[in-house]
Amino acid sequence: MSGRWDWGIPYEYIVTVFRLLSLIMFFLAIMIVNGVASPLLGGQVLNNLVGGLYNTLILRFWYMQPYGVSGPMMNVNEVFTSFMNDFIGILMTLWNQTFTFLYFLCAAVGIALFLQSLVRMDHKFVIGAFISIQLILVIAAFRDVAIPNYEVFPTDFYEFLVSKAQILALVSFAYLESSYQMIYSHSVGKPIEEREETLKKQLLALRMATRKQDRMERGEKVSTTAMSRSSGATAFSFLREAIERKVVGTKDALENMDAVADVRRLQHFVDELLRNDPAAKDELTAKAAAPSESYVIRSAVTGSAIRLMAVVGVSFLLMNPWVFVALLNLPTGIANSVELLQPEFMLLFLVPVVALFPFAAMLIGSIVKREVEIEGNLTKEQKQELKREKREMKQKKKKAEKARRERTHVRRKRRGESEEKDEWDRAIEDVARE
Amino acid sequence: MITQRGFTVLFAGILFLTSGFSFFNFYLILLGVYLIVGLVVTLPLFAVTANLSGIEVDRKIDKTKVFSGDFLRVRVTIRNTSRRNFDFIEVWDQYPETWILAIGENFMASRIEAGSSIAFSYILQARMRGRYYLGPTEVIMRDRLGLHYYKRTVKARTEILVYPTWKDVRRLETIGKQRQLGLMFGSHKTKVVGMGTEFAGFREYVPGDPFKLIDWKTTAKRGEMMVKQYEEEKNVQFICMVDSSGSMGNGYPENTKLEYGIRAAVLLTYMGLERKDLVGVCVFSDVVHNYVPPNTKPDHMYEVLDALAMAEPMGWSDYETAVSHVTSQTRKRSLFFFLTDLEESPGPLLNAMKAVVANGHRAVVISPFGPWFEAPVGQFGPVERVLSEAVSEELWERRVKISRALSRFGIEVVNVGPEDFLPAIIHQYNAAKQRGVALH
Numbered sequence: 001m002s003g004r005w006d007w008g009i010p011y012e013y014i015v016t017v018f019r020l021l022s023l024i025m026f027f028l029a030i031m032i033v034n035g036v037a038s039p040l041l042g043g044q045v046l047n048n049l050v051g052g053l054y055n056t057l058i059l060r061f062w063y064m065q066p067y068g069v070s071g072p073m074m075n076v077n078e079v080f081t082s083f084m085n086d087f088i089g090i091l092m093t094l095w096n097q098t099f100t101f102l103y104f105l106c107a108a109v110g111i112a113l114f115l116q117s118l119v120r121m122d123h124k125f126v127i128g129a130f131i132s133i134q135l136i137l138v139i140a141a142f143r144d145v146a147i148p149n150y151e152v153f154p155t156d157f158y159e160f161l162v163s164k165a166q167i168l169a170l171v172s173f174a175y176l177e178s179s180y181q182m183i184y185s186h187s188v189g190k191p192i193e194e195r196e197e198t199l200k201k202q203l204l205a206l207r208m209a210t211r212k213q214d215r216m217e218r219g220e221k222v223s224t225t226a227m228s229r230s231s232g233a234t235a236f237s238f239l240r241e242a243i244e245r246k247v248v249g250t251k252d253a254l255e256n257m258d259a260v261a262d263v264r265r266l267q268h269f270v271d272e273l274l275r276n277d278p279a280a281k282d283e284l285t286a287k288a289a290a291p292s293e294s295y296v297i298r299s300a301v302t303g304s305a306i307r308l309m310a311v312v313g314v315s316f317l318l319m320n321p322w323v324f325v326a327l328l329n330l331p332t333g334i335a336n337s338v339e340l341l342q343p344e345f346m347l348l349f350l351v352p353v354v355a356l357f358p359f360a361a362m363l364i365g366s367i368v369k370r371e372v373e374i375e376g377n378l379t380k381e382q383k384q385e386l387k388r389e390k391r392e393m394k395q396k397k398k399k400a401e402k403a404r405r406e407r408t409h410v411r412r413k414r415r416g417e418s419e420e421k422d423e424w425d426r427a428i429e430d431v432a433r434e
Numbered sequence: 435m436i437t438q439r440g441f442t443v444l445f446a447g448i449l450f451l452t453s454g455f456s457f458f459n460f461y462l463i464l465l466g467v468y469l470i471v472g473l474v475v476t477l478p479l480f481a482v483t484a485n486l487s488g489i490e491v492d493r494k495i496d497k498t499k500v501f502s503g504d505f506l507r508v509r510v511t512i513r514n515t516s517r518r519n520f521d522f523i524e525v526w527d528q529y530p531e532t533w534i535l536a537i538g539e540n541f542m543a544s545r546i547e548a549g550s551s552i553a554f555s556y557i558l559q560a561r562m563r564g565r566y567y568l569g570p571t572e573v574i575m576r577d578r579l580g581l582h583y584y585k586r587t588v589k590a591r592t593e594i595l596v597y598p599t600w601k602d603v604r605r606l607e608t609i610g611k612q613r614q615l616g617l618m619f620g621s622h623k624t625k626v627v628g629m630g631t632e633f634a635g636f637r638e639y640v641p642g643d644p645f646k647l648i649d650w651k652t653t654a655k656r657g658e659m660m661v662k663q664y665e666e667e668k669n670v671q672f673i674c675m676v677d678s679s680g681s682m683g684n685g686y687p688e689n690t691k692l693e694y695g696i697r698a699a700v701l702l703t704y705m706g707l708e709r710k711d712l713v714g715v716c717v718f719s720d721v722v723h724n725y726v727p728p729n730t731k732p733d734h735m736y737e738v739l740d741a742l743a744m745a746e747p748m749g750w751s752d753y754e755t756a757v758s759h760v761t762s763q764t765r766k767r768s769l770f771f772f773l774t775d776l777e778e779s780p781g782p783l784l785n786a787m788k789a790v791v792a793n794g795h796r797a798v799v800i801s802p803f804g805p806w807f808e809a810p811v812g813q814f815g816p817v818e819r820v821l822s823e824a825v826s827e828e829l830w831e832r833r834v835k836i837s838r839a840l841s842r843f844g845i846e847v848v849n850v851g852p853e854d855f856l857p858a859i860i861h862q863y864n865a866a867k868q869r870g871v872a873l874h
Contacts, residue, residue, distance in 0.1 A: 123439045123442070123580065124442075127439070127442050127443065127446065130446065131446050131449070134446075134450065134462075134465065137461065137462065138449075138450070138453045138457075138462060141453065141454075141457035141459040141461075141462060142453075142456075142457055147459065147461060148461045149459050149460050149461055150460040150461075153460055165460055165461040165464060166464065168461060169461060169464045169465045169468055170468070172465060172468075173465070173468040173469065173472060176443075176469075176472075177472070177579070180439075180578075180579040180580065180581075181578065181579070183580065184521070184522065184578045184579065184580065187522070187543060187580075188521075188522060188543070188544060188545050191541075191542070191543045191544070192544065195538075195539060195554075198539070199537065199538060202537050202538075203537075206537075261601070261604070262503065262559070265503075265504075265505065266505055266536055266537070266557075266559070269505040269557070270537060270557070273507060273557075280507075280555070283509060283553055283554060283555040284537065284538045284554070284555050284556070284557075286542055286544070286552065286553070286554035296545070299521075299578075300578070303578055307472065307475065307476060310475050310476075311468055311471050311472045311475055312468075314471050314475060315464065315467045315468055315471050318467060318471070319460075319463070319464065319467060343454060343455055343458065343460060343463050344455055346463070346467070350467065350470070354470055354471065354474055357474035357475060357477045357478060358474055358477055360477070360478040360481070361477040361478045361480070361481035362481075364478060364481040364482055365481050365584075368481070368482075368485055368487075393721070396721040396722065397720070397721050399721075400720060400721045400722075400752060400755045403754075403755055403758065404752065404754070404755065407754060407785075411781075
């Protein structure tokens with residue numbers, strides 16, 4: 001056990017393995033025999049019996065000495081205790097190692113999401129990266145590892161501003177803020193770029209499809225290229241549908257005349273549109289709607305700066321109890337109590353102050369009345385026309401109903417009592433009689 | 435209103451706050467407070483600036499009436515009439531579900547400055563006839579960080595009437611052109627002996643014939659008085675009685691009995707007008723929804739299309755009311771094409787047919803047989819298959835009786851499925867032209 005070779009090692013190895021196997025067998029024996037015999041003999045008697053047998057047959061017979069124990073073990077209970085101690089030791093080591101693993105896991109996830117957020121510009125990646133990184137500190141706080149903290153929350157604003165905890169929190173928050181601002185800039189400008197790109201692809205796919213049809217009609221061989229599949233057809237739902245209807249790319253194409261005609265007519269429609277209306281392409285891409293880049297950057301910087309200042313200011317007021325204590329004029333006993341230094345105390349102000357903002361927004365909203373929905377722009381004539389249509393339909397129904405009643409009345413008079421016959425035979429007879 | 439992003443920030447804030455309380459850590463509490471305060475701090479300001487009533491949406495389309503399958507460009511202009519810039523605005527212009535977005539996008543996201551406007555357009559393919567509306571338009575305004583939003587629905591809608599498909603007519607024209615027979619391909623002139631210019635033959639003179647018709651050469655050869663006969667072309671008057679009762683709506687979408695009936699009516703009207711025949715159309719169910727009397731004026735086709743475009747399968751078939759309405763307005767002898775599935779009680783149907791014949795008209799019933807328009811039997815399980823076959827047999831029995839009953843009035847019933855609906859009506863039209871029924 002000193003780490004060097006010893007001729008006793010093979011023996012100890014075999015003995016250890018054997019002991020573990022025998023322990024398992026022993027457990028099984030106790031479980032089974034106890035279960036079967038306990039109603040007759042009582043569980044304790046059997047336990048003693050089996051334990052004695054194990055001690056005599058296994059431990060004494062083989063004269064085994066477990067790892068880490070100086071003398072030989074002659075009692076099964078000693079074996080159990082030793083085993084449990086080792087097991088708990090392993091679990092504790094695992095428990096400690098788990099946190100190290102969690103630090104690395106959170107860091108890895110955070111970095112991966114951060115990198116994703118740079119490419120994809122999606123808020124899910126941004127907030128994911130933010131939470132993952134901050135979780136490292138949450139776990140560290142749980143493990144009592146030293147992370148930025150205050151013994152007592154500072155009462156001086158400047159002291160608060162330059163404190164490590166504040167700077168770290170502000171940097172973290174600023175990351176979130178700036179990332180969201182970047183996503184905004186991206187989402188304002190990108191749709192127009194994407195729109196243009198999509199339109200290009202659509203028009204290209206349309207032209208290729210038309211050419212393909214032409215070639216097929218001429219009886220030429222048509223091959224499907226990777227380009228037409230990826231950049232063209234998949235980006236264009238209309239054409240995709242046409243392909244699903246086996247218009248483009250199969251020999252049976254000409255059979256489906258409608259779908260072929262649809263693609264052709266769309267091509268002609270687009271060609272004519274682009275020829276006759278110079279602004280048509282710009283409108284399809286919505287080019288004119290793109291905002292100026294300089295404005296977006298300028299407003300993002302100023303907006304973020306104002307928000308950060310407001311957030312830091314309001315947060316300081318909420319977290320520092322002295323301001324509110326001074327305002328509320330509390331009794332000296334309460335004002336000097338240790339409870340005021342507890343972090344939970346700030347909840348007393350946080351909840352109502354935070355709720356105040358949405359309440360104010362709601363009040364403003366109700367004054368502005370932005371939710372008033374614009375009704376359909378039906379002119380007076382259109383409304384009258386709709387009314388007239390309804391009136392006419394009502395009259396028609398009334399008239400038809402009246403005519404039906406009259407006809408039925410006349411027929412009943414002529415026919416008299418009806419008999420049990422097939423409705424068609426009866427109808428033929430009735431009509432013939434009339 | 436808080437967005438999904440806003441809720442995520444709120445969740446993170448509460449997480450850090452509770453962690454800070456649990457582990458007595460001011461840094462985590464501070465971070466939680468920053469997040470929660472950051473979420474709400476600009477909310478009142480956003481509420482003041484986000485005055486969506488300053489947004490006006492204007493939609494323009496090239497045409498208000500299109501054929502099913504035609505393309506249509508929709509142009510949407512968004513104006514900011516307020517004095518504030520809107521940082522982020524999303525506009526969704528809605529279009530009917532059955533239509534296809536062919537080119538472009540019906541969505542726009544951008545920033546809009548005070549007093550300015552942005553425009554975008556997209557191309558739709560109109561599918562399925564009927565009256566449709568473009569719109570409403572959803573306008574969503576978000577704050578810069580996307581934490582809050584306000585939404586407004588601009589209900590202004592643009593009405594579009596979609597005519598039945600024109601593809602059958604196009605196909606007919608294409609086939610006509612391919613065979614180099616021109617537009618009159620397949621027509622059969624209705625000729626009657628009378629005052630025309632085309633020579634038809636000779637017959638014996640009967641007292642009362644004008645002397646100028648006597649052909650002296652033939653008279654000399656035959657030894658008895660013979661007169662020349664000429665042919666004159668006569669036009670035929672048709673009336674399509676399109677049944678739009680609820681049962682006509684059965685079948686696959688776009689391929690219901692009613693849709694086929696309407697396509698047949700369009701085709702018949704087109705062919706009739708091309709050959710200078712008078713064609714009228716009546717759309718009826720339990721009331722007469724529309725009646726376009728026979729005519730040959732240039733915009734007659736559009737009147738018929740208007741009437742057919744609005745047809746919707748509902749109610750039940752009141753043949754008597756429909757026939758009474760049409761016959762009261764049609765004095766000339768006409769050929770009635772009934773496009774109906776004959777799934778109503780027999781008495782009124784026979785009475786209606788009797789009224790048609792009694793008024794000197796002729797009639798043909800082109801009747802779509804329900805089971806042929808529904809799901810193929812092969813797609814059913816064994817139980818459904820047996821049931822379907824039983825129902826089909828019973829319906830067929832009814833058909834046989836209907837045919838027997840109507841044949842007493844000299845009215846033929848043609849049972850049709852989706853494949854032979856249009857050929858059947860063309861065949862009947864040509865046959866009627868050849869026979870010269872319903873001449874005027």
